[in-house]
Amino acid sequence: MPHSESQGKGMTRTNMTTLRALALFGLLALTPFATVLLTTDASAAGAPPNPAKATLELAKKQFALPPGAAMELSMRGSTSRPEQARDAAAAFADVPSDQSVVLTEDGRFRLKTRTLYPGSIVFSFLTVGSPQGSSTIDELQWRDGTEISKEDAASARKDYADLLFLSPALLLRDALNRKPVSKPAARNAEPGATQRIEVSFKDAAGRPTTLTLDTASGRIESATSGTRRFTYVGYQKQKTLLQPTRITQYDGDRVATRWNDVTTLLMPAPSPEVFNLPDGYTEAADRSPLRATDLGEGAYRIDGAPSGYHTGFVVGDRAIAVFDAPVSVEEAEQVKAVIEKAAPGKRIAYVVVSHPHGDHVAGLRAYLKDGIEVVTGPGAGVALKRQLSASAQLKLREVNNTDELDLGGRTLKLYAINSTHASSMLVAYAPASRTVFQGDLFYLPEVGPVPPAFDGAGELSTLITASQGLFVERIVGVHGRTGTLDDLNQSLALRKGGGFAR
Numbered sequence: 001m002p003h004s005e006s007q008g009k010g011m012t013r014t015n016m017t018t019l020r021a022l023a024l025f026g027l028l029a030l031t032p033f034a035t036v037l038l039t040t041d042a043s044a045a046g047a048p049p050n051p052a053k054a055t056l057e058l059a060k061k062q063f064a065l066p067p068g069a070a071m072e073l074s075m076r077g078s079t080s081r082p083e084q085a086r087d088a089a090a091a092f093a094d095v096p097s098d099q100s101v102v103l104t105e106d107g108r109f110r111l112k113t114r115t116l117y118p119g120s121i122v123f124s125f126l127t128v129g130s131p132q133g134s135s136t137i138d139e140l141q142w143r144d145g146t147e148i149s150k151e152d153a154a155s156a157r158k159d160y161a162d163l164l165f166l167s168p169a170l171l172l173r174d175a176l177n178r179k180p181v182s183k184p185a186a187r188n189a190e191p192g193a194t195q196r197i198e199v200s201f202k203d204a205a206g207r208p209t210t211l212t213l214d215t216a217s218g219r220i221e222s223a224t225s226g227t228r229r230f231t232y233v234g235y236q237k238q239k240t241l242l243q244p245t246r247i248t249q250y251d252g253d254r255v256a257t258r259w260n261d262v263t264t265l266l267m268p269a270p271s272p273e274v275f276n277l278p279d280g281y282t283e284a285a286d287r288s289p290l291r292a293t294d295l296g297e298g299a300y301r302i303d304g305a306p307s308g309y310h311t312g313f314v315v316g317d318r319a320i321a322v323f324d325a326p327v328s329v330e331e332a333e334q335v336k337a338v339i340e341k342a343a344p345g346k347r348i349a350y351v352v353v354s355h356p357h358g359d360h361v362a363g364l365r366a367y368l369k370d371g372i373e374v375v376t377g378p379g380a381g382v383a384l385k386r387q388l389s390a391s392a393q394l395k396l397r398e399v400n401n402t403d404e405l406d407l408g409g410r411t412l413k414l415y416a417i418n419s420t421h422a423s424s425m426l427v428a429y430a431p432a433s434r435t436v437f438q439g440d441l442f443y444l445p446e447v448g449p450v451p452p453a454f455d456g457a458g459e460l461s462t463l464i465t466a467s468q469g470l471f472v473e474r475i476v477g478v479h480g481r482t483g484t485l486d487d488l489n490q491s492l493a494l495r496k497g498g499g500f501a502r
């Protein structure tokens, strides 16, 4: 698609979005001031007055926003990600994160996120959304390349509703538009308890949500939605706006995300350009159907999986070795059926696990039933057992240095790497087809230029050239397109020293 055409399309889409947003905004502005329903459990004559109304009035003053105001928030902190730690013994990775968000009253948003994963892997995404849908691009172009991924209206509304939890002022404004029900908190009756009220409503995504407000200050202390709870601490008046500087998000009892240094900026209605994506991105291609791509000499790669992940496999005279089992049992069942069709009558004897991060092994159960051997790097077993049900029959082989799987007439060589991304990393090499299978060490996107490498690419290069001297024609990544040694070298040359500013 020529550059100018792509730009033209982008403009048209943005104009449509803006028109719809303006229409919606008009409707909201005409809505009579939201009715606040007060429960009247203390309505009997002579009962003490219900504090809910007074607290809510105080909160409205505290968190007042200019009509139609939009807000920009920025924050940094860390997110706890399950099954992404470098050390297999750790169930969670503490992932440094920062983000900035623009939110309008009519449901438009712009979210820039940056996260740092083990191995100095930086994700940097930009999402722009409206009640009609959202689009996301990978600003560093290594994971999604130059492709735009789109989400539908329901998903965009949920994302918007989630982002409102970052600003109690926005949350309260939203709540007041949604017929909230207010009542004194049940624990007020406990001796010496701080007096609080609870304000309940259904959020922009239709989810029951409850705000807890301190009666004395009128401040929102926490918000609960399903299993998630947000606590708001360190309130500061930032210009005219009351905003907590620290927000902690719990998932059940676990801290999921901690935001510090939260700053806000009130802005008049932002210009439409704020919600434009930069040039140079195109709509993501449909890569279905699910199929096995023959790489020659018994080596294959799965293409067209719903997740976009590429399982690899090598077929010998007697047996098949599969490389990785992403991302769910359901998808792995589909992939397994394609493998069995590509190599009829042959048994899947091994599943080689590149590393035990959740997205690479979540489909393992699809293969375990057949009594196959699961082959991993050193120490990965503890992570697999944690992720599999206790009843799973796990026949495990941990490779501490190198190993070789005999598939009958063909072999698959295995090399353990103590990687900065995952300490129990395993790389597989099929000598007959000169194919390397690897997960998360070296990234090429499906579409887009060769991106600068992260630490893992150097580790892979050392293995291939310095330590093992492998003849390599292709490098199959669990993510992205298949590459060559030239691609790997180019990616390493592009690598910059830039770290992650904290």
Ligand SMILES: [Zn+2]
Pocket (backbone or CB within 6 Å): 355, 357, 421, 422, 440
């Ligand atoms: Zn990983």
